């Protein structure tokens with residue numbers, strides 16, 4: 001069974017309510033109808049109800065049994081506005097501004113998750129990453145003990161000799177442009193737990209990547225990764241984690257044995273931690289486009305799950321992301 005098939009099976013076993021703020025968007029509507037029909041989630045669509053239903057009819061999405069809510073007219077909008085005001089007044093948000101933000105589909109959806117009226121949120125077919133991430137960070141905030149929200153890309157590679165039978169977890173490819181050593185260490189540990197808890201990887205082997213392997217080059221960027229390795233060991237001494245490693249030393253057994261002899265990770269890494277957002281984002285797109293891998297993105301570290309789509313996403317991408325979000329919500 002592939003990683004995503006395992007995710008589907010888990011999602012069906014304990015169905016969660018997933019709010020889709022872009023309720024009048026074609027791919028979102030088709031995905032919502034599939035999520036409901038296939039028992040993967042209980043989708044909640046946001047938007048002007050007449051517009052949502054008209055677009056659903058136009059694209060042939062069956063909304064039978066689905067909830068559609070309009071933040072402009074919902075009976076909960078006032079209480080959500082009040083909750084938002086209480087959460088953000090210390091940051092200078094006025095009651096009036098909270099009232100108008102609560103009428104925005106993104107804020108309304110995030111407040112639903114915060115206040116327990118939905119279990120998770122998926123958006124991004126229309127909105128940018130920042131449009132969702134900023135309110136999610138401000139309102140939902142982090143799990144206890146977590147200091148930084150980041151992302152993992154679950155890369156399902158056609159070459160099953162790599163990673164965990166072809167599955168590699170890449171982080172961080174979405175959120176943090178330039179993490180410090182402390183932040184990189186936390187991203188490494190959180191990503192190992194995503195590999196284990198969400199993807200079913202029994203033994204995460206985490207490689208902190210660089211252009212240097214075990215001191216082969218010296219530069220302040222290499223020193224930062226070396227420091228992150230030390231800090232990550234201290235955060236989670238039980239994890240198999242090593243660095244700094246180049247990708248070939250991390251992934252290819254013969255190269256790993258030559259460049260990092262004795263390492264428990266080199267040559268068999270299944271979680272790859274990139275030193276910054278440029279390298280992570282570029283690497284996942286190259287793996288997808290040149291390497292033919294399927295890529296699934298999740299945010300990690302938020303107190304409740306919210307996930308982002310690419311604006312070029314397909315209906316299948318939305319279904320997959322909603323199923324992953326539902327499984328995150330079960331935890």
Ligand SMILES: CC(C)(COP(=O)(O)OP(=O)(O)OC[C@H]1O[C@@H](n2cnc3c(N)ncnc32)[C@H](O)[C@@H]1OP(=O)(O)O)[C@@H](O)C(=O)NCCC(=O)NCCS
Pocket residue numbers: 091129130133134137138142147148149150173174175176177281
């Ligand atoms: C995450 C992001 C939205 C933060 O935006 P920003 O303009 O820097 O926002 P701010 O600095 O005002 O932060 C907003 C809040 O989020 C918090 N925050 C920012 N980054 C955070 C992180 N990684 N983890 C946890 N909290 C974070 C801030 O502390 C702040 O909280 P507060 O308002 O309660 O004090 C921004 O870094 C971003 O857009 N990243 C994505 C980059 C991108 O475009 N990636 C696309 C790749 S596909």
